[in-house]
Amino acid sequence: QVQLQESGPGLVKPSETLSLTCSVSGVSISSYYWTWIRQPPGMGLEYIGYVYYSGTTNYSPSLKSRLTMSVDTSKNHLSLKLTSVTAADTAVYYCARNSGGFDLWGRGTLVTVSS
């Protein structure tokens, strides 16, 4: 059974860096593209970007200057780093598998940006 699990600090201070990990089990991370999506409280879904095991990335234009995504094939997980966060970055962050649509999602992790 394929599962995705996001993890990271639930609280980040403004101007600091948000770091999240998505652990993938049940399938090799090298087999798919992997996407990060976020959802501010009470709002809709926002595409953050995708990453492939080769290092290929595609970032949302609105976040590109602050964003880094990577894959660790030895641990079968992917990472997201978002720098200089503000309250506008408060959201539930999801990782998802891209297979003709996002066919598998993690449960999401809430990140709150606050001092």
Added chain:
Amino acid sequence: QSVLTQPPSVSGAPGQRVTISCTGSSSNIGADYDVHWYQQLPGTAPKLLVSVNTNRPSGVPDRFHASKSGTSASLAITGLQAEDEADYYCQSHDSSLGGYVVFGGGTKLTVL
């Protein structure tokens, strides 16, 4: 402001048919990108529900049907059930944004 436009809410009685529209433009839906629909039950992660021109994921009932015409797409739900009450999102790509993923703003379905 979302690139894809959905009505904020729709409603219907049990057993009825409802449709949710997703209006785009010539740079996304009209550019023949695939359109996917997601269902998000309260407090849970979104789930891929159905896609235009592809098979329904395993476990999704055939009461859910996706279609598209020109620059718009639709999700039709027949035989409405109480468990269908959720938020629904359409998703595609947009060539004016380098092929990036775009989502609709979401539609809240209320089963009366």
